[in-house]
Amino acid sequence: MQFHIFHVTTYAYRGPVELLAHRMMLTPRSSHALRLISADLSCQPAAELEWTQDVFGNLIATASFPNPSERLTITNHVIVDQTAAAWPILKIAPHAHRYPFDYSHEELTDLGALMVPEHADSDGRLATWAHAQVLGVDTDTLSLLQDINTAARIGMTYVTREEVGTQTPQETLNLASGSCRDLATLFIEAVRQLGFGARAVSGYLFDPVILGNPADPGFQHGATHAWAEVYLPCAGWVAFDPTNGRMGEAHLVPVSVGRSIAQLSPIDGRYVGAADALLGMTVKVTVSTTSRADLDSHDISSPPE
Numbered sequence: 001m002q003f004h005i006f007h008v009t010t011y012a013y014r015g016p017v018e019l020l021a022h023r024m025m026l027t028p029r030s031s032h033a034l035r036l037i038s039a040d041l042s043c044q045p046a047a048e049l050e051w052t053q054d055v056f057g058n059l060i061a062t063a064s065f066p067n068p069s070e071r072l073t074i075t076n077h078v079i080v081d082q083t084a085a086a087w088p089i090l091k092i093a094p095h096a097h098r099y100p101f102d103y104s105h106e107e108l109t110d111l112g113a114l115m116v117p118e119h120a121d122s123d124g125r126l127a128t129w130a131h132a133q134v135l136g137v138d139t140d141t142l143s144l145l146q147d148i149n150t151a152a153r154i155g156m157t158y159v160t161r162e163e164v165g166t167q168t169p170q171e172t173l174n175l176a177s178g179s180c181r182d183l184a185t186l187f188i189e190a191v192r193q194l195g196f197g198a199r200a201v202s203g204y205l206f207d208p209v210i211l212g213n214p215a216d217p218g219f220q221h222g223a224t225h226a227w228a229e230v231y232l233p234c235a236g237w238v239a240f241d242p243t244n245g246r247m248g249e250a251h252l253v254p255v256s257v258g259r260s261i262a263q264l265s266p267i268d269g270r271y272v273g274a275a276d277a278l279l280g281m282t283v284k285v286t287v288s289t290t291s292r293a294d295l296d297s298h299d300i301s302s303p304p305e
Contacts, residue, residue: 022269152242
């Protein structure tokens with residue numbers, strides 16, 4: 001399936017401000033199931049773009065602005081081919097079919113910090129919640145991960161949060177609610193408690209059943225999406241989307257991966273000016289299965305992730 005993704009971020013200021021360098025992670029990561037056909041990133045006012053990669057291999061564009069401005073618009077249009085199966089068949093190494101299993105020495109070395117919980121669990125509540133999903137000794141590995149994914153969906157209420165940052169897993173458990181980034185963090189930290197290597201993913205979701213317009217199933221509005229990936233020997237990185245209770249890459253377009261969601265901000269930048277100079281920010285994301293020439297006639301504002 002071919003997806004056309006428009007991602008427009010606009011910052012408005014009270015008057016001209018000096019725009020410092022803006023770091024942008026907006027280019028999808030290609031894989032065997034995702035082919036990047038084209039990518040067009042532009043800024044208004046015009047900027048000089050420098051391209052680099054971070055430690056995770058994410059593609060970074062850093063924009064430098066020569067002149068002050070009272071408005072900044074960053075527009076990204078990408079076209080990708082997504083061929084992931086809706087019901088993936090995973091070829092997991094025989095020794096990892098049952099939980100618990102041991103990663104090899106090389107895998108442990110390479111996974112490193114991706115196996116270490118990021119958030120303190122002083123009262124053991126998260127560990128207790130995670131271990132409660134283990135049905136017994138020598139349980140099926142994939143079933144266990146799917147059970148945790150389902151528990152994060154059924155046991156929590158999905159909410160859209162405009163606040164910057166991510167809730168800790170303990171906060172999500174206490175509130176029994178969270179945004180996609182909060183539920184992804186809960187899942188990641190829970191499986192790390194059980195000894196799995198896991199990482200955070202940010203990108204886009206196309207799902208006309210869940211998010212789309214019933215009158216136009218080939219088109220939807222939204223914001224960037226967050227989910228998780230778990231490393232399983234031989235099968236590699238397997239996607240788990242606790243917001244929707246799904247496993248696999250179908251309908252997902254990964255842009256960046258990292259140890260935590262906090263590392264995956266699509267746009268990170270600053271300005272020099274008065275503390276109250278920023279009037280506001282709008283994010284407009286459109287995902288469609290066909291090209292839409294007139295973006296403005298379809299867009300709505302939405303918060304990032």
